Amino acid sequence: MAETAPSSYRVLARKYRPETFADLVGQDAMVRTLKNAFKADRIAQAFILTGIRGTGKTTTARIIAKGMNCVGPDGKGSPTTDPCGVCEACRAIAEGRHVDVLEMDAASNTSVNDVREIINSVAYRAASARYKIYIIDEVHMLSTSAFNALLKTLEEPPEHVKFIFATTEIRKVPVTVLSRCQRFDLRRIEPEEMLKLLRKIATAEGGEISDAALSLITRAAEGSARDATSLLDQALSHGAGETTADQVRAMLGLADRGRVLDLFDMIMQGDAAGALAELSAQYAEGADPLAVLRDLAEITHWISVIKITPEAADDPTIGPDERARGADMASRLQMRVLTRMWQMLLKALDEVAQAPNAMMAAEMAVIRLTHVADLPPPEDVLRKLQDTPPPTVPTPAPAPQGGGAAPRGHPAPTATHRPTQGGSAGAPATARALAPDQALARFASFDHVVDLIRANRDVKLLVEVETALRLARYQPGRIEFQPTEDAPRDLAARLGARLQAWTGVRWAVSVVGDGGGKTLAEIRDAGRIALEEQARQHPLVQAVFEAFPKARITEIRTPDEIEAEAAEEALPEVSEEWDPFEDD
Numbered sequence: 001m002a003e004t005a006p007s008s009y010r011v012l013a014r015k016y017r018p019e020t021f022a023d024l025v026g027q028d029a030m031v032r033t034l035k036n037a038f039k040a041d042r043i044a045q046a047f048i049l050t051g052i053r054g055t056g057k058t059t060t061a062r063i064i065a066k067g068m069n070c071v072g073p074d075g076k077g078s079p080t081t082d083p084c085g086v087c088e089a090c091r092a093i094a095e096g097r098h099v100d101v102l103e104m105d106a107a108s109n110t111s112v113n114d115v116r117e118i119i120n121s122v123a124y125r126a127a128s129a130r131y132k133i134y135i136i137d138e139v140h141m142l143s144t145s146a147f148n149a150l151l152k153t154l155e156e157p158p159e160h161v162k163f164i165f166a167t168t169e170i171r172k173v174p175v176t177v178l179s180r181c182q183r184f185d186l187r188r189i190e191p192e193e194m195l196k197l198l199r200k201i202a203t204a205e206g207g208e209i210s211d212a213a214l215s216l217i218t219r220a221a222e223g224s225a226r227d228a229t230s231l232l233d234q235a236l237s238h239g240a241g242e243t244t245a246d247q248v249r250a251m252l253g254l255a256d257r258g259r260v261l262d263l264f265d266m267i268m269q270g271d272a273a274g275a276l277a278e279l280s281a282q283y284a285e286g287a288d289p290l291a292v293l294r295d296l297a298e299i300t301h302w303i304s305v306i307k308i309t310p311e312a313a314d315d316p317t318i319g320p321d322e323r324a325r326g327a328d329m330a331s332r333l334q335m336r337v338l339t340r341m342w343q344m345l346l347k348a349l350d351e352v353a354q355a356p357n358a359m360m361a362a363e364m365a366v367i368r369l370t371h372v373a374d375l376p377p378p379e380d381v382l383r384k385l386q387d388t389p390p391p392t393v394p395t396p397a398p399a400p401q402g403g404g405a406a407p408r409g410h411p412a413p414t415a416t417h418r419p420t421q422g423g424s425a426g427a428p429a430t431a432r433a434l435a436p437d438q439a440l441a442r443f444a445s446f447d448h449v450v451d452l453i454r455a456n457r458d459v460k461l462l463v464e465v466e467t468a469l470r471l472a473r474y475q476p477g478r479i480e481f482q483p484t485e486d487a488p489r490d491l492a493a494r495l496g497a498r499l500q501a502w503t504g505v506r507w508a509v510s511v512v513g514d515g516g517g518k519t520l521a522e523i524r525d526a527g528r529i530a531l532e533e534q535a536r537q538h539p540l541v542q543a544v545f546e547a548f549p550k551a552r553i554t555e556i557r558t559p560d561e562i563e564a565e566a567a568e569e570a571l572p573e574v575s576e577e578w579d580p581f582e583d584d
Helices: 028-039 057-069 088-094 112-121 144-155 191-205 211-221 225-238 245-252 257-268 272-284 289-308 320-332 335-354 358-373 378-387 436-441 446-455 459-468 491-503 520-524 526-536 539-547 559-569
Strands: 046-050 101-105 132-137 161-167 182-185 469-475 478-483 508-511
Touching: 028 057, 028 182, 046 057, 057 088, 057 101, 057 132, 057 161, 101 112, 112 144, 191 211, 191 225, 211 225, 211 245, 225 245, 257 272, 257 289, 257 320, 257 335, 257 358, 272 289, 272 358, 289 320, 289 335, 289 358, 335 358, 446 459, 446 491, 459 469, 459 491, 459 520, 478 491, 491 508, 520 526, 526 539
Parallel strands: 046 161, 046 182, 101 132, 132 161, 478 508
Antiparallel strands: 469 478
Protein backbone atom coordinates (compact mmCIF):
# COMPACT_ATOMS: atom_id res chain seq x y z
CA MET A 1 0.00 0.00 0.00
CA ALA A 2 1.43 3.35 -1.04
CA GLU A 3 2.25 5.76 1.79
CA THR A 4 0.48 9.11 1.87
CA ALA A 5 2.87 11.98 1.33
CA PRO A 6 2.95 14.38 4.27
CA SER A 7 1.15 17.68 3.63
CA SER A 8 3.36 20.72 3.24
CA TYR A 9 0.59 23.08 4.32
CA ARG A 10 1.29 25.28 7.33
CA VAL A 11 -1.38 27.24 9.15
CA LEU A 12 -1.27 30.97 8.54
CA ALA A 13 -0.45 31.77 12.17
CA ARG A 14 2.88 29.90 11.77
CA LYS A 15 3.50 30.72 8.13
CA TYR A 16 3.33 34.48 8.71
CA ARG A 17 4.95 34.59 12.14
CA PRO A 18 7.23 37.68 12.29
CA GLU A 19 10.92 36.94 11.72
CA THR A 20 12.32 40.40 12.53
CA PHE A 21 11.33 43.41 14.62
CA ALA A 22 10.21 45.14 11.42
CA ASP A 23 7.55 42.43 10.98
CA LEU A 24 6.09 42.94 14.48
CA VAL A 25 2.76 44.75 14.41
CA GLY A 26 1.64 47.26 17.04
CA GLN A 27 4.67 47.03 19.38
CA ASP A 28 6.58 50.16 18.36
CA ALA A 29 7.55 51.24 21.90
CA MET A 30 9.18 47.90 22.73
CA VAL A 31 10.98 47.71 19.38
CA ARG A 32 12.37 51.22 19.81
CA THR A 33 13.68 50.44 23.31
CA LEU A 34 15.34 47.21 22.21
CA LYS A 35 16.94 48.82 19.18
CA ASN A 36 18.47 51.55 21.34
CA ALA A 37 19.69 48.98 23.89
CA PHE A 38 21.35 46.83 21.21
CA LYS A 39 22.91 49.87 19.56
CA ALA A 40 24.38 51.06 22.88
CA ASP A 41 25.43 47.53 23.87
CA ARG A 42 23.23 47.72 26.99
CA ILE A 43 21.57 44.30 26.71
CA ALA A 44 20.01 43.21 30.00
CA GLN A 45 20.69 39.77 31.49
CA ALA A 46 16.95 38.97 31.66
CA PHE A 47 13.78 40.10 29.89
CA ILE A 48 10.16 39.43 30.79
CA LEU A 49 7.47 39.88 28.14
CA THR A 50 3.82 40.14 29.17
CA GLY A 51 0.57 40.65 27.32
CA ILE A 52 -2.63 38.91 26.28
CA ARG A 53 -2.59 35.80 24.11
CA GLY A 54 -1.38 36.14 20.54
CA THR A 55 0.43 39.49 20.78
CA GLY A 56 3.88 38.05 19.98
CA LYS A 57 5.57 37.25 23.29
CA THR A 58 7.23 33.98 22.22
CA THR A 59 7.89 35.37 18.75
CA THR A 60 9.61 38.42 20.25
CA ALA A 61 11.70 36.15 22.48
CA ARG A 62 12.94 34.22 19.44
CA ILE A 63 13.68 37.44 17.55
CA ILE A 64 15.73 38.69 20.52
CA ALA A 65 17.57 35.36 20.64
CA LYS A 66 18.34 35.57 16.92
CA GLY A 67 19.49 39.18 17.22
CA MET A 68 21.89 38.29 20.07
CA ASN A 69 23.45 35.35 18.21
CA CYS A 70 23.27 36.55 14.58
CA VAL A 71 26.69 36.67 12.90
CA GLY A 72 25.46 37.99 9.54
CA PRO A 73 25.87 36.43 6.08
CA ASP A 74 29.65 36.85 6.26
CA GLY A 75 29.98 35.40 9.77
CA LYS A 76 31.43 38.62 11.25
CA GLY A 77 28.27 40.37 12.52
CA SER A 78 27.59 41.62 16.05
CA PRO A 79 24.34 41.62 18.07
CA THR A 80 21.65 43.39 16.09
CA THR A 81 17.93 44.04 16.08
CA ASP A 82 17.83 43.17 12.35
CA PRO A 83 18.93 39.52 12.22
CA CYS A 84 19.90 38.41 8.75
CA GLY A 85 17.86 35.21 8.79
CA VAL A 86 20.36 33.39 6.59
CA CYS A 87 23.24 32.55 8.90
CA GLU A 88 23.33 29.18 10.64
CA ALA A 89 22.38 30.65 14.03
CA CYS A 90 19.31 32.48 12.64
CA ARG A 91 18.06 29.45 10.72
CA ALA A 92 18.62 27.04 13.61
CA ILE A 93 16.78 29.30 16.08
CA ALA A 94 13.89 29.83 13.65
CA GLU A 95 13.57 26.07 13.23
CA GLY A 96 13.84 25.43 16.98
CA ARG A 97 16.94 23.21 16.79
CA HIS A 98 19.70 25.43 18.13
CA VAL A 99 21.53 23.74 21.01
CA ASP A 100 22.30 27.01 22.78
CA VAL A 101 18.76 28.43 22.68
CA LEU A 102 16.64 26.33 25.03
CA GLU A 103 12.88 26.78 25.18
CA MET A 104 11.00 25.47 28.22
CA ASP A 105 7.27 25.42 28.88
CA ALA A 106 6.79 26.27 32.54
CA ALA A 107 3.26 24.88 32.45
CA SER A 108 4.64 21.35 32.15
CA ASN A 109 7.96 21.94 33.94
CA THR A 110 6.94 23.60 37.17
CA SER A 111 9.09 21.94 39.82
CA VAL A 112 12.33 23.01 41.44
CA ASN A 113 14.07 20.03 39.82
CA ASP A 114 13.36 21.48 36.37
CA VAL A 115 14.90 24.79 37.40
CA ARG A 116 17.85 22.98 39.00
CA GLU A 117 18.77 21.55 35.58
CA ILE A 118 18.96 25.11 34.24
CA ILE A 119 21.09 26.25 37.19
CA ASN A 120 23.53 23.35 36.70
CA SER A 121 23.91 24.05 32.97
CA VAL A 122 24.51 27.82 33.05
CA ALA A 123 28.13 27.34 34.10
CA TYR A 124 29.00 25.85 30.70
CA ARG A 125 29.65 28.21 27.82
CA ALA A 126 27.61 28.15 24.64
CA ALA A 127 28.61 25.41 22.21
CA SER A 128 28.41 27.39 18.98
CA ALA A 129 26.61 30.68 19.64
CA ARG A 130 27.55 33.97 21.24
CA TYR A 131 25.06 33.58 24.12
CA LYS A 132 23.31 30.68 25.79
CA ILE A 133 19.68 31.78 25.98
CA TYR A 134 16.88 30.27 28.08
CA ILE A 135 13.36 31.05 26.91
CA ILE A 136 10.74 30.11 29.57
CA ASP A 137 7.16 30.41 28.36
CA GLU A 138 4.24 30.86 30.80
CA VAL A 139 6.76 31.52 33.55
CA HIS A 140 4.02 32.34 36.08
CA MET A 141 3.27 28.59 36.26
CA LEU A 142 6.55 27.88 38.09
CA SER A 143 6.19 26.87 41.72
CA THR A 144 7.28 29.15 44.54
CA SER A 145 10.28 26.90 45.26
CA ALA A 146 11.28 27.00 41.60
CA PHE A 147 11.16 30.82 41.57
CA ASN A 148 13.23 31.00 44.75
CA ALA A 149 15.82 28.60 43.36
CA LEU A 150 16.18 30.77 40.24
CA LEU A 151 16.69 34.09 42.03
CA LYS A 152 20.46 33.97 42.59
CA THR A 153 21.26 32.81 39.07
CA LEU A 154 18.84 35.34 37.62
CA GLU A 155 20.47 38.22 39.51
CA GLU A 156 24.10 37.36 38.68
CA PRO A 157 24.19 35.05 35.67
CA PRO A 158 27.41 34.32 33.75
CA GLU A 159 28.17 36.79 30.98
CA HIS A 160 27.31 34.26 28.29
CA VAL A 161 23.79 33.53 29.68
CA LYS A 162 20.57 35.43 28.97
CA PHE A 163 17.03 34.71 30.22
CA ILE A 164 13.82 35.61 28.37
CA PHE A 165 10.51 35.01 30.15
CA ALA A 166 7.01 35.21 28.68
CA THR A 167 3.74 35.30 30.62
CA THR A 168 0.09 36.26 30.31
CA GLU A 169 -0.32 36.57 34.12
CA ILE A 170 2.29 39.10 35.18
CA ARG A 171 0.68 39.55 38.61
CA LYS A 172 1.45 35.93 39.49
CA VAL A 173 5.17 36.45 39.00
CA PRO A 174 6.95 37.28 42.30
CA VAL A 175 8.22 40.83 42.72
CA THR A 176 11.68 39.46 43.46
CA VAL A 177 11.77 38.04 39.93
CA LEU A 178 10.30 41.15 38.29
CA SER A 179 12.93 43.36 39.92
CA ARG A 180 15.70 41.33 38.24
CA CYS A 181 14.22 41.57 34.73
CA GLN A 182 13.67 44.23 32.11
CA ARG A 183 9.92 44.24 31.55
CA PHE A 184 8.08 44.85 28.27
CA ASP A 185 4.29 45.02 28.03
CA LEU A 186 3.02 43.98 24.62
CA ARG A 187 -0.11 45.91 23.70
CA ARG A 188 -3.26 44.70 22.04
CA ILE A 189 -3.07 45.33 18.33
CA GLU A 190 -5.21 48.26 17.24
CA PRO A 191 -8.09 47.54 14.80
CA GLU A 192 -6.56 49.66 12.02
CA GLU A 193 -3.25 47.78 12.16
CA MET A 194 -5.03 44.42 12.44
CA LEU A 195 -7.12 45.13 9.34
CA LYS A 196 -3.98 45.99 7.36
CA LEU A 197 -2.26 42.80 8.55
CA LEU A 198 -5.21 40.57 7.62
CA ARG A 199 -5.61 42.21 4.22
CA LYS A 200 -1.88 41.74 3.55
CA ILE A 201 -2.04 38.03 4.45
CA ALA A 202 -5.24 37.45 2.45
CA THR A 203 -3.69 39.09 -0.61
CA ALA A 204 -0.53 37.01 -0.24
CA GLU A 205 -2.64 33.84 -0.03
CA GLY A 206 -4.72 34.83 -3.06
CA GLY A 207 -7.90 34.75 -1.00
CA GLU A 208 -10.88 36.99 -1.60
CA ILE A 209 -12.61 38.32 1.50
CA SER A 210 -14.75 41.41 1.99
CA ASP A 211 -13.81 44.30 4.25
CA ALA A 212 -16.91 43.67 6.38
CA ALA A 213 -15.78 40.08 6.94
CA LEU A 214 -12.32 41.27 8.01
CA SER A 215 -13.95 43.72 10.41
CA LEU A 216 -15.88 40.86 12.04
CA ILE A 217 -12.69 38.82 12.39
CA THR A 218 -10.84 41.81 13.87
CA ARG A 219 -13.57 42.41 16.42
CA ALA A 220 -13.70 38.72 17.39
CA ALA A 221 -9.89 38.54 17.79
CA GLU A 222 -9.90 41.24 20.51
CA GLY A 223 -6.41 42.48 19.68
CA SER A 224 -4.76 39.05 19.31
CA ALA A 225 -2.82 38.61 16.05
CA ARG A 226 -2.74 34.81 16.40
CA ASP A 227 -6.50 34.62 16.93
CA ALA A 228 -7.13 36.91 13.97
CA THR A 229 -4.81 34.95 11.68
CA SER A 230 -6.37 31.63 12.71
CA LEU A 231 -9.88 32.97 12.10
CA LEU A 232 -8.77 34.31 8.71
CA ASP A 233 -7.39 30.88 7.85
CA GLN A 234 -10.73 29.31 8.74
CA ALA A 235 -12.71 31.97 6.88
CA LEU A 236 -10.73 31.53 3.65
CA SER A 237 -11.44 27.81 3.81
CA HIS A 238 -15.09 28.39 4.69
CA GLY A 239 -16.02 30.58 1.74
CA ALA A 240 -16.26 29.50 -1.86
CA GLY A 241 -15.06 32.44 -3.94
CA GLU A 242 -15.19 35.69 -2.00
CA THR A 243 -15.76 35.22 1.71
CA THR A 244 -18.60 37.47 2.83
CA ALA A 245 -19.54 38.92 6.20
CA ASP A 246 -22.59 36.61 6.41
CA GLN A 247 -20.37 33.55 6.03
CA VAL A 248 -17.97 34.77 8.72
CA ARG A 249 -20.91 35.62 10.98
CA ALA A 250 -22.30 32.10 10.54
CA MET A 251 -18.83 30.64 11.15
CA LEU A 252 -18.45 32.57 14.41
CA GLY A 253 -22.05 32.00 15.55
CA LEU A 254 -22.67 35.75 15.67
CA ALA A 255 -25.82 37.71 14.95
CA ASP A 256 -25.91 40.47 12.36
CA ARG A 257 -24.80 43.64 14.16
CA GLY A 258 -27.47 45.62 12.36
CA ARG A 259 -30.11 43.22 13.62
CA VAL A 260 -28.66 43.37 17.13
CA LEU A 261 -29.08 47.14 16.93
CA ASP A 262 -32.70 46.54 15.86
CA LEU A 263 -33.16 44.28 18.90
CA PHE A 264 -31.55 46.90 21.15
CA ASP A 265 -33.87 49.58 19.76
CA MET A 266 -36.96 47.40 20.36
CA ILE A 267 -35.89 46.78 23.96
CA MET A 268 -35.35 50.49 24.57
CA GLN A 269 -38.85 51.20 23.17
CA GLY A 270 -40.42 48.55 25.45
CA ASP A 271 -41.62 46.44 22.50
CA ALA A 272 -41.52 43.02 24.18
CA ALA A 273 -43.33 41.16 21.40
CA GLY A 274 -41.09 42.58 18.67
CA ALA A 275 -37.92 41.95 20.69
CA LEU A 276 -38.86 38.30 21.35
CA ALA A 277 -39.68 37.78 17.66
CA GLU A 278 -36.32 39.25 16.62
CA LEU A 279 -34.45 37.13 19.15
CA SER A 280 -36.24 33.99 17.93
CA ALA A 281 -35.43 34.85 14.32
CA GLN A 282 -31.73 35.29 15.10
CA TYR A 283 -31.74 32.04 17.08
CA ALA A 284 -33.35 30.20 14.15
CA GLU A 285 -30.58 31.48 11.86
CA GLY A 286 -27.89 29.99 14.13
CA ALA A 287 -27.05 32.83 16.53
CA ASP A 288 -26.08 31.76 20.02
CA PRO A 289 -28.38 33.38 22.67
CA LEU A 290 -25.37 34.05 24.89
CA ALA A 291 -23.57 35.72 21.99
CA VAL A 292 -26.63 37.89 21.28
CA LEU A 293 -26.69 39.13 24.89
CA ARG A 294 -22.95 39.76 24.72
CA ASP A 295 -23.53 41.85 21.61
CA LEU A 296 -26.27 43.78 23.43
CA ALA A 297 -23.87 44.46 26.30
CA GLU A 298 -21.18 45.54 23.84
CA ILE A 299 -23.62 47.93 22.12
CA THR A 300 -24.72 49.32 25.50
CA HIS A 301 -21.09 50.02 26.40
CA TRP A 302 -20.35 51.46 22.96
CA ILE A 303 -23.32 53.86 23.06
CA SER A 304 -22.44 54.92 26.62
CA VAL A 305 -18.87 55.72 25.55
CA ILE A 306 -20.14 57.63 22.50
CA LYS A 307 -22.35 59.68 24.80
CA ILE A 308 -19.27 60.76 26.77
CA THR A 309 -16.74 60.90 23.91
CA PRO A 310 -18.40 61.22 20.47
CA GLU A 311 -15.07 60.41 18.79
CA ALA A 312 -15.50 56.77 19.87
CA ALA A 313 -18.05 56.34 17.07
CA ASP A 314 -15.21 56.50 14.52
CA ASP A 315 -14.35 52.80 14.87
CA PRO A 316 -12.91 51.33 11.64
CA THR A 317 -14.44 47.92 12.40
CA ILE A 318 -17.96 49.41 12.35
CA GLY A 319 -19.78 50.41 9.18
CA PRO A 320 -20.99 53.97 8.53
CA ASP A 321 -24.68 53.06 8.92
CA GLU A 322 -24.04 51.50 12.32
CA ARG A 323 -22.00 54.52 13.40
CA ALA A 324 -24.89 56.83 12.48
CA ARG A 325 -27.38 54.68 14.39
CA GLY A 326 -25.08 54.55 17.42
CA ALA A 327 -24.68 58.33 17.45
CA ASP A 328 -28.47 58.77 17.16
CA MET A 329 -29.14 56.38 20.08
CA ALA A 330 -26.49 58.11 22.19
CA SER A 331 -28.28 61.45 21.68
CA ARG A 332 -31.71 59.99 22.61
CA LEU A 333 -30.96 57.68 25.53
CA GLN A 334 -30.16 58.88 29.05
CA MET A 335 -27.05 57.66 30.81
CA ARG A 336 -29.17 56.32 33.71
CA VAL A 337 -31.07 54.09 31.27
CA LEU A 338 -27.86 52.80 29.71
CA THR A 339 -26.21 52.02 33.04
CA ARG A 340 -29.35 50.17 34.20
CA MET A 341 -29.34 48.21 30.93
CA TRP A 342 -25.66 47.34 31.46
CA GLN A 343 -26.22 46.08 35.00
CA MET A 344 -29.20 43.95 34.00
CA LEU A 345 -27.33 42.48 31.02
CA LEU A 346 -24.41 41.47 33.25
CA LYS A 347 -26.84 39.58 35.48
CA ALA A 348 -28.59 38.09 32.44
CA LEU A 349 -25.29 36.81 31.00
CA ASP A 350 -24.64 34.82 34.18
CA GLU A 351 -28.17 33.43 34.14
CA VAL A 352 -27.99 32.36 30.48
CA ALA A 353 -24.57 30.74 30.98
CA GLN A 354 -25.87 28.66 33.90
CA ALA A 355 -29.40 27.93 32.67
CA PRO A 356 -30.26 24.44 31.34
CA ASN A 357 -31.97 26.09 28.36
CA ALA A 358 -30.05 29.16 27.19
CA MET A 359 -32.81 30.38 24.84
CA MET A 360 -35.48 30.39 27.56
CA ALA A 361 -33.18 32.32 29.90
CA ALA A 362 -32.38 34.81 27.14
CA GLU A 363 -36.09 35.35 26.42
CA MET A 364 -36.82 35.99 30.10
CA ALA A 365 -33.94 38.47 30.19
CA VAL A 366 -35.33 40.31 27.15
CA ILE A 367 -38.79 40.45 28.75
CA ARG A 368 -37.31 42.01 31.91
CA LEU A 369 -35.32 44.51 29.88
CA THR A 370 -38.32 45.64 27.84
CA HIS A 371 -40.51 46.09 30.94
CA VAL A 372 -38.04 48.36 32.73
CA ALA A 373 -36.95 50.26 29.62
CA ASP A 374 -39.71 52.88 29.86
CA LEU A 375 -39.64 53.22 33.64
CA PRO A 376 -38.59 56.68 34.82
CA PRO A 377 -35.48 56.97 36.98
CA PRO A 378 -36.06 56.92 40.76
CA GLU A 379 -35.08 60.58 40.97
CA ASP A 380 -37.90 61.56 38.60
CA VAL A 381 -40.43 59.51 40.59
CA LEU A 382 -39.43 61.21 43.84
CA ARG A 383 -39.50 64.63 42.20
CA LYS A 384 -42.99 63.95 40.85
CA LEU A 385 -44.23 62.87 44.26
CA GLN A 386 -42.77 65.98 45.87
CA ASP A 387 -44.25 68.28 43.23
CA THR A 388 -47.74 66.75 43.45
CA PRO A 389 -49.93 68.93 45.69
CA PRO A 390 -51.41 67.14 48.71
CA PRO A 391 -55.09 66.22 48.54
CA THR A 392 -57.54 68.69 50.02
CA VAL A 393 -58.79 67.54 53.39
CA PRO A 394 -62.58 68.13 53.72
CA THR A 395 -63.50 70.81 56.25
CA PRO A 396 -65.83 69.53 59.01
CA ALA A 397 -69.01 71.34 59.91
CA PRO A 398 -68.86 73.94 62.71
CA ALA A 399 -68.98 72.39 66.14
CA PRO A 400 -72.36 72.50 67.89
CA GLN A 401 -73.01 74.67 70.90
CA GLY A 402 -71.06 73.37 73.87
CA GLY A 403 -67.73 73.02 72.14
CA GLY A 404 -68.23 69.44 70.93
CA ALA A 405 -66.41 68.52 67.76
CA ALA A 406 -68.02 66.90 64.77
CA PRO A 407 -68.19 63.13 65.12
CA ARG A 408 -65.13 61.43 63.68
CA GLY A 409 -65.77 59.48 60.53
CA HIS A 410 -68.56 61.90 59.43
CA PRO A 411 -66.75 64.78 57.74
CA ALA A 412 -68.70 67.90 57.05
CA PRO A 413 -69.01 69.31 53.54
CA THR A 414 -66.00 71.18 52.22
CA ALA A 415 -66.23 74.93 52.64
CA THR A 416 -66.18 76.87 49.39
CA HIS A 417 -65.69 80.50 48.44
CA ARG A 418 -68.80 82.24 47.30
CA PRO A 419 -68.49 83.52 43.75
CA THR A 420 -67.42 87.12 43.66
CA GLN A 421 -67.04 89.53 40.83
CA GLY A 422 -64.07 88.41 38.73
CA GLY A 423 -63.64 85.16 40.68
CA SER A 424 -64.40 81.57 39.78
CA ALA A 425 -67.46 79.95 41.32
CA GLY A 426 -67.25 76.78 43.34
CA ALA A 427 -63.50 76.85 44.05
CA PRO A 428 -62.77 74.80 47.21
CA ALA A 429 -61.41 76.64 50.20
CA THR A 430 -58.20 75.40 51.82
CA ALA A 431 -57.34 75.59 55.47
CA ARG A 432 -55.41 78.79 54.85
CA ALA A 433 -58.68 80.58 53.98
CA LEU A 434 -60.24 79.72 57.37
CA ALA A 435 -59.89 81.53 60.66
CA PRO A 436 -57.41 79.95 63.11
CA ASP A 437 -60.15 78.69 65.43
CA GLN A 438 -62.07 77.14 62.57
CA ALA A 439 -58.94 75.52 61.14
CA LEU A 440 -57.95 74.04 64.50
CA ALA A 441 -61.49 72.79 65.15
CA ARG A 442 -60.87 70.11 62.54
CA PHE A 443 -58.23 68.52 64.80
CA ALA A 444 -60.12 67.81 67.99
CA SER A 445 -57.85 64.87 68.87
CA PHE A 446 -54.31 63.78 68.12
CA ASP A 447 -55.72 61.05 65.85
CA HIS A 448 -56.88 63.81 63.50
CA VAL A 449 -53.28 65.10 63.33
CA VAL A 450 -52.07 61.62 62.41
CA ASP A 451 -54.75 61.41 59.71
CA LEU A 452 -53.55 64.75 58.30
CA ILE A 453 -49.96 63.49 58.09
CA ARG A 454 -51.18 60.32 56.40
CA ALA A 455 -53.33 62.29 53.93
CA ASN A 456 -50.29 64.38 52.91
CA ARG A 457 -48.25 61.18 52.30
CA ASP A 458 -45.28 62.21 54.44
CA VAL A 459 -44.22 58.63 55.15
CA LYS A 460 -41.06 59.49 57.06
CA LEU A 461 -42.83 61.87 59.46
CA LEU A 462 -45.72 59.42 59.90
CA VAL A 463 -43.37 56.59 60.93
CA GLU A 464 -41.53 58.87 63.35
CA VAL A 465 -44.77 60.12 64.94
CA GLU A 466 -46.07 56.57 65.38
CA THR A 467 -42.86 55.07 66.78
CA ALA A 468 -40.87 57.89 68.46
CA LEU A 469 -43.50 60.21 70.00
CA ARG A 470 -45.03 59.58 73.45
CA LEU A 471 -47.94 62.04 73.72
CA ALA A 472 -48.09 63.90 77.06
CA ARG A 473 -50.73 66.61 76.44
CA TYR A 474 -52.73 67.65 73.42
CA GLN A 475 -55.11 70.41 72.50
CA PRO A 476 -55.78 71.79 69.01
CA GLY A 477 -52.75 73.88 68.07
CA ARG A 478 -50.54 72.60 70.91
CA ILE A 479 -48.69 69.28 71.27
CA GLU A 480 -46.43 68.22 74.13
CA PHE A 481 -44.62 64.89 73.86
CA GLN A 482 -41.82 62.87 75.41
CA PRO A 483 -39.45 61.47 72.71
CA THR A 484 -38.18 57.90 72.68
CA GLU A 485 -34.46 57.16 72.88
CA ASP A 486 -34.12 56.79 69.11
CA ALA A 487 -36.31 59.79 68.20
CA PRO A 488 -34.80 62.34 65.78
CA ARG A 489 -33.62 65.51 67.51
CA ASP A 490 -35.51 67.76 65.09
CA LEU A 491 -38.83 65.90 65.30
CA ALA A 492 -40.62 68.71 67.20
CA ALA A 493 -39.40 71.41 64.81
CA ARG A 494 -40.29 69.44 61.68
CA LEU A 495 -43.70 68.40 63.01
CA GLY A 496 -44.60 71.98 63.87
CA ALA A 497 -43.39 73.28 60.50
CA ARG A 498 -45.34 70.67 58.53
CA LEU A 499 -48.55 71.23 60.50
CA GLN A 500 -48.29 74.99 59.98
CA ALA A 501 -47.71 74.49 56.25
CA TRP A 502 -50.71 72.18 55.93
CA THR A 503 -53.18 74.08 58.16
CA GLY A 504 -52.04 77.66 57.82
CA VAL A 505 -52.04 78.01 61.61
CA ARG A 506 -49.03 78.15 63.90
CA TRP A 507 -48.65 75.02 66.06
CA ALA A 508 -46.74 74.92 69.34
CA VAL A 509 -44.90 71.58 69.47
CA SER A 510 -42.67 71.10 72.51
CA VAL A 511 -40.69 68.32 74.19
CA VAL A 512 -41.18 67.36 77.86
CA GLY A 513 -39.03 65.18 80.09
CA ASP A 514 -41.76 62.89 81.45
CA GLY A 515 -45.46 62.21 81.42
CA GLY A 516 -45.57 60.65 77.99
CA GLY A 517 -47.73 57.64 77.29
CA LYS A 518 -47.17 54.75 74.93
CA THR A 519 -46.38 55.36 71.30
CA LEU A 520 -49.05 54.66 68.70
CA ALA A 521 -47.03 51.69 67.49
CA GLU A 522 -46.83 50.25 71.00
CA ILE A 523 -50.59 50.67 71.48
CA ARG A 524 -51.29 49.06 68.12
CA ASP A 525 -48.94 46.14 68.73
CA ALA A 526 -49.61 45.70 72.46
CA GLY A 527 -51.68 42.55 72.02
CA ARG A 528 -49.21 40.90 69.69
CA ILE A 529 -46.24 41.84 71.89
CA ALA A 530 -47.95 40.41 74.97
CA LEU A 531 -48.58 37.13 73.19
CA GLU A 532 -44.97 36.98 71.97
CA GLU A 533 -43.64 37.59 75.48
CA GLN A 534 -45.93 34.88 76.85
CA ALA A 535 -44.79 32.48 74.12
CA ARG A 536 -41.12 33.20 74.80
CA GLN A 537 -41.58 32.06 78.42
CA HIS A 538 -42.58 28.57 77.29
CA PRO A 539 -39.75 26.02 77.85
CA LEU A 540 -40.02 24.57 74.33
CA VAL A 541 -39.81 28.02 72.71
CA GLN A 542 -36.83 28.90 74.89
CA ALA A 543 -35.11 25.70 73.77
CA VAL A 544 -35.72 26.61 70.13
CA PHE A 545 -34.18 30.09 70.58
CA GLU A 546 -31.16 28.59 72.34
CA ALA A 547 -30.58 26.25 69.41
CA PHE A 548 -31.39 28.88 66.77
CA PRO A 549 -30.54 32.37 68.11
CA LYS A 550 -31.58 34.12 64.89
CA ALA A 551 -35.05 32.56 64.82
CA ARG A 552 -38.11 34.80 65.13
CA ILE A 553 -41.77 34.30 65.90
CA THR A 554 -43.88 34.83 62.79
CA GLU A 555 -47.33 33.68 63.92
CA ILE A 556 -49.07 32.88 67.19
CA ARG A 557 -52.36 30.97 67.44
CA THR A 558 -54.19 30.73 70.73
CA PRO A 559 -55.99 27.53 71.86
CA ASP A 560 -59.33 29.21 71.21
CA GLU A 561 -58.32 29.98 67.63
CA ILE A 562 -57.09 26.43 67.08
CA GLU A 563 -60.34 25.02 68.49
CA ALA A 564 -62.42 27.32 66.28
CA GLU A 565 -60.46 26.27 63.16
CA ALA A 566 -60.87 22.60 64.06
CA ALA A 567 -64.61 23.08 64.54
CA GLU A 568 -64.91 24.65 61.11
CA GLU A 569 -62.97 21.85 59.42
CA ALA A 570 -64.73 18.99 61.29
CA LEU A 571 -67.46 16.97 59.56
CA PRO A 572 -71.03 17.62 60.72
CA GLU A 573 -72.28 15.15 63.31
CA VAL A 574 -74.96 12.64 62.30
CA SER A 575 -77.94 12.93 64.57
CA GLU A 576 -79.09 9.32 64.25
CA GLU A 577 -77.31 6.10 63.36
CA TRP A 578 -77.95 5.32 59.75
CA ASP A 579 -78.70 1.79 58.61
CA PRO A 580 -78.08 1.29 54.89
CA PHE A 581 -80.48 -1.70 54.82
CA GLU A 582 -83.31 0.12 56.51
CA ASP A 583 -86.28 0.61 54.25
CA ASP A 584 -87.40 4.14 53.59
